[in-house]
Amino acid sequence: LNKDYARSMTIQDRGYAFLNPESRHDLQHGTCGYIDDNGQWQELLNLTNAASLGTFKAPVTVTKMRSEDEQCGPLLGSGTEEVDRSTTAGGSGTLAGVPVDASVTLSYKTSSDFGAVLHCPQPITRAGYKHKAPFRDWAKANAAALLLRFPDVRSNGFYVVTKTYSTPEAHTHAWTNPSSNVAIKFKVGSAGVAEVGPALDYSQTSSGSAWN
Known part of the structure; x- marks a missing residue:
């Protein structure tokens, strides 16, 4: 499923997506x-470390980008879509029409033979280098030696x-049965439905396999 998951998630335009997310200590830019x-992921060389490069020359000067954080709801693979959103009351009070301590369940299905969902309850940090060209040129120049x-x-x-x-917590799921669905349950706090994105209560699936 690993390659199918990565291929499906290219629609999100965030590079190669790992079905089993790598630690940020093991997968580093550069x-x-x-x-x-x-x-x-199997690292071969650190292009910013002379000791790691050995006989290879380092790429030309590269500039790091400013790291940025973003908060987003569940990210869906190609052909995967939300098919249901239900709210269950958990308390007696209401706020903006939503019961306090309510829960919201989002259900997803795929219209193709493969479905993929990535959920990150906490902010995602984007970090790296401003330009790809120096690294691309380095790879081409050293292709034979590599x-x-x-x-x-x-x-x-x-x-x-x-x-x-990178993010402190990531949940991924992939499935191949179009008749199956995946559901994520969220807790809705005092701020109402606006909290659905980051406020993960727990995840569940009815597709017969577990979340990663």
Whole structure:
């Protein structure tokens, strides 16, 4: 499912999406490597570290971008859509027409043979470098030497990490049965429905497999 998930999530325009998210300590911008058959990142070199580069020359001067945080609701893969939104009361009071301590359940289905959902309850931090060109030029100039030193690149591809999206908590789910659906339940606090995005209560699925 790893490659299908990554392919499905390209619609979000946030780079390569991991079904099993990597730790930000293991996947860092400024490094290069490949993604193995298990969908895991394998670092080969740190292009900003002379000791790691060894005989390879460093790319030309690169400039880091200013890190930015963003809060977003569930991100859906290609062909995945929200099909239901239901509210359940959990208290006696009401606020803007929504019961206090209510819960909201969002349900998703896929119109194709593959569905994907990514939910990040906390803000996502974008960090990395302003320009891809210096890294692209470096990879082209060193392609032959990289293939000779790291033969796994030939069958697994080669990536240079120029930008990362990280968050303290991420939940991913992918499924292949169009008749199944996935549901996420949120707690709605005193601010009302506006809290649905970040205020994750718990996640559940009826598709027969667990969240990552």
